[in-house]
Amino acid sequence: MTPHDELLDSVAAYALGVLPPSEAAGVEAHLQxxxxxxxxxxxxxxxxxxxxxxAEACADPTAGAVAASPLLxxxxxxxxxxxxxxxxxxxxxxxxxxxxxxxxxIAIITGLMDLSLSRRLNRxxxxxxxxxxxxxxxxxxxxxxxxxxxxxxxxxxxxxxLMMHDMHAPPPGHVYQAWTLAHGAKRMAPSMTFAPGNGGVxxxxxxxxxxxxAAIAVSVEPDGGSLQPTTKPIAVVRI
Amino acid sequence: xxxxxxxxxxxxxALYDQYHRLVYGVAFRVLSDAAAAEDVTQAVFLRIWxxxxxxxxGNFGAWVARIARNRAYDIVRSRNLHPQSELPETLPVEDAxxxxxxxxxxxxxxRLALEQLPPEQREPIELGFFGGVTHDQIARTxxxxxxxxxxxxxxxxxxxxAALQETVTV
Ligand SMILES: [Zn+2]
Numbered sequence: 001m002t003p004h005d006e007l008l009d010s011v012a013a014y015a016l017g018v019l020p021p022s023e024a025a026g027v028e029a030h031l032q033x034x035x036x037x038x039x040x041x042x043x044x045x046x047x048x049x050x051x052x053x054x055a056e057a058c059a060d061p062t063a064g065a066v067a068a069s070p071l072l073x074x075x076x077x078x079x080x081x082x083x084x085x086x087x088x089x090x091x092x093x094x095x096x097x098x099x100x101x102x103x104x105x106i107a108i109i110t111g112l113m114d115l116s117l118s119r120r121l122n123r124x125x126x127x128x129x130x131x132x133x134x135x136x137x138x139x140x141x142x143x144x145x146x147x148x149x150x151x152x153x154x155x156x157x158x159x160x161x162l163m164m165h166d167m168h169a170p171p172p173g174h175v176y177q178a179w180t181l182a183h184g185a186k187r188m189a190p191s192m193t194f195a196p197g198n199g200g201v202x203x204x205x206x207x208x209x210x211x212x213x214a215a216i217a218v219s220v221e222p223d224g225g226s227l228q229p230t231t232k233p234i235a236v237v238r239i
Numbered sequence: 240x241x242x243x244x245x246x247x248x249x250x251x252x253a254l255y256d257q258y259h260r261l262v263y264g265v266a267f268r269v270l271s272d273a274a275a276a277e278d279v280t281q282a283v284f285l286r287i288w289x290x291x292x293x294x295x296x297g298n299f300g301a302w303v304a305r306i307a308r309n310r311a312y313d314i315v316r317s318r319n320l321h322p323q324s325e326l327p328e329t330l331p332v333e334d335a336x337x338x339x340x341x342x343x344x345x346x347x348x349x350r351l352a353l354e355q356l357p358p359e360q361r362e363p364i365e366l367g368f369f370g371g372v373t374h375d376q377i378a379r380t381x382x383x384x385x386x387x388x389x390x391x392x393x394x395x396x397x398x399x400x401a402a403l404q405e406t407v408t409v
Pocket of ligand 1: 004030
Protein backbone atom coordinates (compact mmCIF):
# COMPACT_ATOMS: atom_id res chain seq x y z
CA MET A 1 0.00 0.00 0.00
CA THR A 2 1.43 3.38 -0.94
CA PRO A 3 1.52 6.19 1.61
CA HIS A 4 -1.12 7.94 -0.42
CA ASP A 5 -3.49 4.96 -0.19
CA GLU A 6 -3.16 5.33 3.55
CA LEU A 7 -4.12 8.96 3.19
CA LEU A 8 -7.20 7.99 1.20
CA ASP A 9 -8.15 5.63 4.02
CA SER A 10 -7.68 8.50 6.44
CA VAL A 11 -9.97 10.64 4.29
CA ALA A 12 -12.67 7.98 4.74
CA ALA A 13 -12.16 8.00 8.51
CA TYR A 14 -12.28 11.80 8.42
CA ALA A 15 -15.52 11.80 6.42
CA LEU A 16 -17.03 9.50 9.01
CA GLY A 17 -15.85 11.84 11.77
CA VAL A 18 -13.81 9.27 13.68
CA LEU A 19 -10.40 10.91 13.66
CA PRO A 20 -9.05 12.59 16.78
CA PRO A 21 -8.94 16.39 16.27
CA SER A 22 -5.18 16.55 15.68
CA GLU A 23 -5.31 13.97 12.90
CA ALA A 24 -8.48 15.51 11.44
CA ALA A 25 -6.66 18.83 11.10
CA GLY A 26 -3.91 17.10 9.12
CA VAL A 27 -6.39 15.49 6.74
CA GLU A 28 -8.23 18.80 6.36
CA ALA A 29 -4.99 20.50 5.38
CA HIS A 30 -4.16 17.78 2.87
CA LEU A 31 -7.67 17.99 1.39
CA GLN A 32 -7.00 21.61 0.49
CA UNK A 33 -4.21 20.59 -1.85
CA UNK A 34 -5.04 17.12 -3.19
CA UNK A 35 -7.66 16.71 -5.91
CA UNK A 36 -7.73 12.93 -5.60
CA UNK A 37 -8.53 13.04 -1.91
CA UNK A 38 -11.11 15.76 -2.48
CA UNK A 39 -12.84 13.51 -5.01
CA UNK A 40 -12.75 10.62 -2.55
CA UNK A 41 -14.19 12.82 0.17
CA UNK A 42 -17.03 13.99 -2.06
CA UNK A 43 -17.81 10.40 -3.00
CA UNK A 44 -17.89 9.15 0.55
CA UNK A 45 -19.85 11.95 2.15
CA UNK A 46 -23.23 10.75 0.88
CA UNK A 47 -22.46 7.31 2.32
CA UNK A 48 -21.82 8.96 5.69
CA UNK A 49 -25.13 10.77 5.37
CA UNK A 50 -26.69 7.39 4.70
CA UNK A 51 -25.19 6.04 7.92
CA UNK A 52 -26.89 8.92 9.73
CA UNK A 53 -30.18 8.14 8.00
CA UNK A 54 -29.99 4.57 9.22
CA ALA A 55 -30.78 5.97 12.66
CA GLU A 56 -33.89 7.79 11.49
CA ALA A 57 -36.65 7.07 13.96
CA CYS A 58 -39.69 5.22 12.68
CA ALA A 59 -42.65 7.28 11.55
CA ASP A 60 -44.89 4.74 13.21
CA PRO A 61 -44.20 4.68 16.93
CA THR A 62 -46.23 1.48 17.29
CA ALA A 63 -43.57 -0.29 15.21
CA GLY A 64 -41.54 -0.28 18.39
CA ALA A 65 -38.64 1.89 17.29
CA VAL A 66 -37.68 5.11 18.99
CA ALA A 67 -39.55 8.29 18.21
CA ALA A 68 -39.64 11.73 19.75
CA SER A 69 -42.64 12.57 21.84
CA PRO A 70 -45.30 14.76 20.18
CA LEU A 71 -44.97 16.97 23.24
CA LEU A 72 -41.54 17.93 21.99
CA UNK A 73 -42.96 19.32 18.80
CA UNK A 74 -45.62 21.20 20.74
CA UNK A 75 -42.93 22.70 22.95
CA UNK A 76 -40.77 23.79 20.03
CA UNK A 77 -43.62 25.15 17.94
CA UNK A 78 -44.97 27.15 20.87
CA UNK A 79 -41.69 29.03 21.07
CA UNK A 80 -41.38 29.41 17.32
CA UNK A 81 -44.91 30.74 16.89
CA UNK A 82 -44.53 33.14 19.80
CA UNK A 83 -41.38 34.55 18.22
CA UNK A 84 -42.84 34.68 14.74
CA UNK A 85 -45.81 36.64 16.10
CA UNK A 86 -43.67 39.10 18.00
CA UNK A 87 -41.41 39.81 15.06
CA UNK A 88 -43.57 39.84 11.96
CA UNK A 89 -41.38 39.25 8.91
CA UNK A 90 -38.67 41.69 10.01
CA UNK A 91 -35.35 39.97 9.87
CA UNK A 92 -33.82 39.56 13.26
CA UNK A 93 -30.21 40.58 13.66
CA UNK A 94 -29.27 37.45 15.55
CA UNK A 95 -25.93 37.13 17.30
CA UNK A 96 -25.18 34.13 15.10
CA UNK A 97 -25.78 36.22 12.03
CA UNK A 98 -23.51 38.98 13.31
CA UNK A 99 -20.90 36.37 14.09
CA UNK A 100 -21.08 34.89 10.61
CA UNK A 101 -20.78 38.39 9.17
CA UNK A 102 -17.78 39.11 11.35
CA UNK A 103 -16.09 35.91 10.29
CA UNK A 104 -16.70 36.60 6.67
CA UNK A 105 -15.33 40.10 7.08
CA ILE A 106 -12.24 38.75 8.79
CA ALA A 107 -11.79 36.08 6.16
CA ILE A 108 -11.83 38.77 3.50
CA ILE A 109 -9.60 41.15 5.45
CA THR A 110 -7.01 38.48 6.08
CA GLY A 111 -7.31 37.14 2.56
CA LEU A 112 -8.28 33.74 3.91
CA MET A 113 -10.72 32.66 1.31
CA ASP A 114 -10.51 29.26 2.78
CA LEU A 115 -13.81 27.92 4.03
CA SER A 116 -12.35 25.39 6.34
CA LEU A 117 -10.23 27.98 8.05
CA SER A 118 -13.00 30.50 8.37
CA ARG A 119 -15.14 27.75 9.86
CA ARG A 120 -12.49 27.09 12.48
CA LEU A 121 -12.22 30.79 13.11
CA ASN A 122 -15.95 30.86 13.52
CA ARG A 123 -15.68 28.30 16.27
CA UNK A 124 -12.98 30.23 18.11
CA UNK A 125 -14.89 33.45 17.76
CA UNK A 126 -18.08 31.85 18.96
CA UNK A 127 -16.32 31.06 22.20
CA UNK A 128 -14.61 34.37 22.79
CA UNK A 129 -16.63 36.92 20.91
CA UNK A 130 -19.95 36.55 22.63
CA UNK A 131 -20.10 40.28 23.07
CA UNK A 132 -21.32 42.44 20.26
CA UNK A 133 -18.55 44.86 21.19
CA UNK A 134 -15.95 42.42 19.89
CA UNK A 135 -17.80 41.82 16.66
CA UNK A 136 -18.29 45.54 16.16
CA UNK A 137 -14.59 46.16 16.77
CA UNK A 138 -13.49 43.46 14.36
CA UNK A 139 -15.64 44.61 11.49
CA UNK A 140 -15.66 48.38 12.05
CA UNK A 141 -14.34 50.54 9.23
CA UNK A 142 -12.31 52.58 11.70
CA UNK A 143 -10.54 49.65 13.33
CA UNK A 144 -6.80 49.42 12.65
CA UNK A 145 -5.49 46.12 11.36
CA UNK A 146 -1.91 44.94 11.32
CA UNK A 147 -1.13 41.79 9.38
CA UNK A 148 1.66 39.39 9.96
CA UNK A 149 2.47 36.04 8.40
CA UNK A 150 -0.04 33.85 10.24
CA UNK A 151 -2.38 36.32 11.77
CA UNK A 152 -3.54 39.81 12.45
CA UNK A 153 -3.76 42.37 15.23
CA UNK A 154 -6.92 44.48 15.34
CA UNK A 155 -7.11 47.66 17.40
CA UNK A 156 -10.05 49.91 18.00
CA UNK A 157 -10.17 52.63 20.64
CA UNK A 158 -8.15 51.14 23.53
CA UNK A 159 -8.94 47.52 22.69
CA UNK A 160 -6.42 45.07 21.21
CA UNK A 161 -7.27 41.73 19.61
CA LEU A 162 -4.78 39.12 18.47
CA MET A 163 -5.79 36.51 15.94
CA MET A 164 -3.52 33.72 14.73
CA HIS A 165 -4.10 30.75 12.46
CA ASP A 166 -2.19 27.65 11.38
CA MET A 167 -0.71 27.35 14.85
CA HIS A 168 0.71 24.12 16.15
CA ALA A 169 -0.31 23.01 19.60
CA PRO A 170 2.43 24.19 21.97
CA PRO A 171 4.83 21.47 23.19
CA PRO A 172 3.67 19.66 26.33
CA GLY A 173 4.05 21.88 29.38
CA HIS A 174 4.19 25.02 27.24
CA VAL A 175 1.86 27.81 26.16
CA TYR A 176 1.95 30.71 23.78
CA GLN A 177 2.53 34.07 25.39
CA ALA A 178 1.90 37.53 23.97
CA TRP A 179 4.30 40.41 24.65
CA THR A 180 3.78 44.13 24.27
CA LEU A 181 6.35 46.85 23.75
CA ALA A 182 5.37 50.29 25.06
CA HIS A 183 6.44 53.38 23.12
CA GLY A 184 9.98 54.29 24.13
CA ALA A 185 10.44 51.08 26.13
CA LYS A 186 13.51 48.91 25.66
CA ARG A 187 11.97 45.65 26.81
CA MET A 188 8.90 43.65 25.99
CA ALA A 189 6.38 43.44 28.84
CA PRO A 190 4.61 40.12 29.47
CA SER A 191 0.98 39.91 28.37
CA MET A 192 -1.42 36.98 28.49
CA THR A 193 -0.76 33.32 27.71
CA PHE A 194 -2.99 31.32 25.41
CA ALA A 195 -3.26 28.17 23.32
CA PRO A 196 -4.84 27.63 19.92
CA GLY A 197 -8.10 25.70 19.62
CA ASN A 198 -8.42 22.40 17.80
CA GLY A 199 -8.32 24.06 14.42
CA GLY A 200 -4.98 25.73 15.12
CA VAL A 201 -6.68 29.09 15.50
CA UNK A 202 -6.31 31.43 18.46
CA UNK A 203 -8.33 34.54 19.09
CA UNK A 204 -7.71 36.59 22.21
CA UNK A 205 -8.28 40.08 23.48
CA UNK A 206 -5.13 41.37 25.15
CA UNK A 207 -5.65 43.05 28.51
CA UNK A 208 -3.34 45.96 27.61
CA UNK A 209 -4.56 49.29 26.34
CA UNK A 210 -4.02 49.88 22.64
CA UNK A 211 -3.02 53.48 23.25
CA UNK A 212 0.55 52.76 24.27
CA UNK A 213 1.67 49.79 22.19
CA ALA A 214 4.50 50.06 19.70
CA ALA A 215 4.85 46.34 18.99
CA ILE A 216 3.35 42.97 19.84
CA ALA A 217 5.19 39.65 19.83
CA VAL A 218 4.28 36.03 20.49
CA SER A 219 6.61 33.32 21.79
CA VAL A 220 6.43 29.80 23.21
CA GLU A 221 6.91 29.78 26.98
CA PRO A 222 6.65 27.25 29.80
CA ASP A 223 3.22 26.81 31.38
CA GLY A 224 2.25 29.85 33.39
CA GLY A 225 4.22 32.20 31.17
CA SER A 226 7.52 34.01 31.66
CA LEU A 227 8.61 37.47 32.77
CA GLN A 228 10.66 37.91 29.62
CA PRO A 229 10.74 35.89 26.40
CA THR A 230 12.78 32.70 26.75
CA THR A 231 12.44 31.66 23.11
CA LYS A 232 12.70 33.47 19.81
CA PRO A 233 9.30 35.05 19.07
CA ILE A 234 7.29 33.27 16.38
CA ALA A 235 5.61 36.55 15.43
CA VAL A 236 6.44 40.22 15.80
CA VAL A 237 4.08 43.00 14.72
CA ARG A 238 5.06 46.65 14.67
CA ILE A 239 2.19 48.98 15.28
CA UNK B 240 -35.78 26.82 3.69
CA UNK B 241 -36.16 30.27 2.11
CA UNK B 242 -39.49 30.62 3.88
CA UNK B 243 -37.91 29.60 7.18
CA UNK B 244 -35.35 32.34 6.61
CA UNK B 245 -38.27 34.72 6.17
CA UNK B 246 -39.49 33.71 9.66
CA UNK B 247 -42.41 31.67 8.37
CA UNK B 248 -43.52 29.42 11.24
CA UNK B 249 -45.59 27.15 8.97
CA UNK B 250 -42.58 26.49 6.78
CA UNK B 251 -40.57 25.73 9.89
CA UNK B 252 -43.21 23.27 11.05
CA ALA B 253 -43.05 21.46 7.71
CA LEU B 254 -39.28 21.27 8.03
CA TYR B 255 -39.65 19.88 11.54
CA ASP B 256 -42.15 17.25 10.38
CA GLN B 257 -39.85 16.11 7.63
CA TYR B 258 -36.58 15.96 9.56
CA HIS B 259 -37.26 15.52 13.26
CA ARG B 260 -37.08 11.74 13.06
CA LEU B 261 -33.63 11.96 11.50
CA VAL B 262 -32.36 14.44 14.09
CA TYR B 263 -33.89 12.61 17.01
CA GLY B 264 -32.80 9.22 15.66
CA VAL B 265 -29.16 10.24 15.25
CA ALA B 266 -29.09 11.85 18.70
CA PHE B 267 -30.70 8.80 20.26
CA ARG B 268 -28.24 6.41 18.63
CA VAL B 269 -25.33 8.48 19.92
CA LEU B 270 -26.68 9.09 23.42
CA SER B 271 -28.94 6.06 24.14
CA ASP B 272 -31.01 8.43 26.22
CA ALA B 273 -34.47 9.58 25.13
CA ALA B 274 -34.54 12.73 27.23
CA ALA B 275 -31.09 13.85 26.06
CA ALA B 276 -32.02 13.05 22.45
CA GLU B 277 -35.08 15.29 22.82
CA ASP B 278 -32.88 18.05 24.22
CA VAL B 279 -30.62 17.77 21.18
CA THR B 280 -33.60 17.76 18.83
CA GLN B 281 -35.00 20.87 20.46
CA ALA B 282 -31.63 22.64 20.43
CA VAL B 283 -31.02 21.80 16.77
CA PHE B 284 -34.42 23.00 15.55
CA LEU B 285 -34.51 26.15 17.66
CA ARG B 286 -31.04 26.95 16.36
CA ILE B 287 -32.25 26.54 12.78
CA TRP B 288 -35.15 28.82 13.56
CA UNK B 289 -33.01 31.52 15.16
CA UNK B 290 -30.08 31.28 12.75
CA UNK B 291 -31.27 29.78 9.45
CA UNK B 292 -28.29 31.36 7.67
CA UNK B 293 -26.10 28.64 9.20
CA UNK B 294 -27.43 26.37 6.50
CA UNK B 295 -25.89 27.55 3.28
CA UNK B 296 -26.55 25.11 0.49
CA GLY B 297 -26.47 21.45 -0.41
CA ASN B 298 -28.81 18.85 0.95
CA PHE B 299 -30.65 19.86 4.10
CA GLY B 300 -30.99 16.33 5.46
CA ALA B 301 -27.26 15.69 5.09
CA TRP B 302 -26.50 18.95 6.85
CA VAL B 303 -28.95 18.60 9.69
CA ALA B 304 -27.78 15.03 10.34
CA ARG B 305 -24.24 16.34 10.83
CA ILE B 306 -25.46 19.06 13.17
CA ALA B 307 -27.44 16.51 15.15
CA ARG B 308 -24.42 14.27 15.52
CA ASN B 309 -22.17 17.17 16.51
CA ARG B 310 -24.61 18.43 19.14
CA ALA B 311 -25.05 14.92 20.51
CA TYR B 312 -21.28 14.64 20.73
CA ASP B 313 -21.15 17.91 22.64
CA ILE B 314 -23.13 16.11 25.31
CA VAL B 315 -20.92 13.03 25.08
CA ARG B 316 -17.91 15.30 25.49
CA SER B 317 -19.45 17.12 28.43
CA ARG B 318 -19.89 13.72 30.04
CA ASN B 319 -16.15 13.60 29.70
CA LEU B 320 -15.71 10.81 27.25
CA HIS B 321 -13.17 10.75 24.49
CA PRO B 322 -12.68 13.72 22.21
CA GLN B 323 -13.42 13.24 18.58
CA SER B 324 -13.46 15.43 15.56
CA GLU B 325 -16.63 17.16 14.52
CA LEU B 326 -18.20 16.63 11.16
CA PRO B 327 -17.65 19.67 8.99
CA GLU B 328 -20.79 21.77 9.04
CA THR B 329 -19.99 24.06 6.18
CA LEU B 330 -17.13 22.42 4.30
CA PRO B 331 -16.77 21.76 0.58
CA VAL B 332 -19.26 21.83 -2.21
CA GLU B 333 -21.67 18.97 -1.88
CA ASP B 334 -22.00 16.36 -4.53
CA ALA B 335 -25.53 17.56 -5.15
CA UNK B 336 -26.74 14.58 -7.17
CA UNK B 337 -25.60 12.03 -4.65
CA UNK B 338 -27.00 13.99 -1.77
CA UNK B 339 -30.35 13.93 -3.54
CA UNK B 340 -30.06 10.19 -3.84
CA UNK B 341 -29.54 10.02 -0.12
CA UNK B 342 -32.38 12.42 0.54
CA UNK B 343 -34.72 10.01 -1.18
CA UNK B 344 -33.64 7.24 1.12
CA UNK B 345 -35.78 6.25 4.01
CA UNK B 346 -34.16 5.09 7.21
CA UNK B 347 -35.57 1.67 6.44
CA UNK B 348 -33.83 1.34 3.08
CA UNK B 349 -30.50 2.57 4.39
CA ARG B 350 -30.72 0.11 7.28
CA LEU B 351 -31.21 -2.72 4.77
CA ALA B 352 -28.21 -1.55 2.74
CA LEU B 353 -26.06 -1.35 5.88
CA GLU B 354 -27.06 -4.87 6.84
CA GLN B 355 -25.68 -6.10 3.53
CA LEU B 356 -22.18 -5.01 4.53
CA PRO B 357 -19.88 -7.62 6.04
CA PRO B 358 -19.84 -7.17 9.82
CA GLU B 359 -16.14 -6.33 9.88
CA GLN B 360 -16.93 -3.26 7.76
CA ARG B 361 -20.29 -2.35 9.24
CA GLU B 362 -19.17 -2.48 12.84
CA PRO B 363 -16.34 0.08 12.73
CA ILE B 364 -18.57 2.38 10.67
CA GLU B 365 -21.48 2.24 13.11
CA LEU B 366 -19.28 2.26 16.18
CA GLY B 367 -17.33 5.20 14.84
CA PHE B 368 -20.28 7.27 13.74
CA PHE B 369 -22.62 6.66 16.66
CA GLY B 370 -20.43 5.14 19.33
CA GLY B 371 -18.26 8.06 20.26
CA VAL B 372 -15.05 6.17 19.69
CA THR B 373 -12.14 7.13 17.47
CA HIS B 374 -10.51 4.77 15.01
CA ASP B 375 -7.60 4.09 17.34
CA GLN B 376 -9.98 3.11 20.12
CA ILE B 377 -11.70 0.71 17.72
CA ALA B 378 -8.29 -0.65 16.80
CA ARG B 379 -7.39 -1.13 20.44
CA THR B 380 -10.61 -2.97 21.33
CA UNK B 381 -10.50 -5.21 18.27
CA UNK B 382 -6.74 -5.75 18.39
CA UNK B 383 -6.47 -4.84 14.69
CA UNK B 384 -3.94 -2.39 13.24
CA UNK B 385 -5.17 1.17 12.80
CA UNK B 386 -4.59 1.01 9.06
CA UNK B 387 -6.81 -2.03 8.76
CA UNK B 388 -9.67 -0.28 10.55
CA UNK B 389 -9.42 2.73 8.25
CA UNK B 390 -9.28 0.54 5.14
CA UNK B 391 -12.39 -1.32 6.31
CA UNK B 392 -14.20 1.92 6.97
CA UNK B 393 -13.33 3.16 3.49
CA UNK B 394 -14.27 -0.10 1.76
CA UNK B 395 -17.52 -0.26 3.71
CA UNK B 396 -18.49 3.32 2.88
CA UNK B 397 -17.78 2.75 -0.81
CA UNK B 398 -19.91 -0.38 -0.83
CA UNK B 399 -22.69 1.36 1.00
CA UNK B 400 -22.66 4.14 -1.55
CA ALA B 401 -22.72 1.68 -4.43
CA ALA B 402 -25.55 -0.31 -2.85
CA LEU B 403 -27.64 2.81 -2.41
CA GLN B 404 -27.13 3.90 -5.98
CA GLU B 405 -28.36 0.52 -7.16
CA THR B 406 -31.41 0.67 -4.95
CA VAL B 407 -32.36 3.95 -6.51
CA THR B 408 -31.89 3.06 -10.16
CA VAL B 409 -33.67 -0.30 -9.91
ZN1 LIG C 1 -4.36 13.06 -1.33
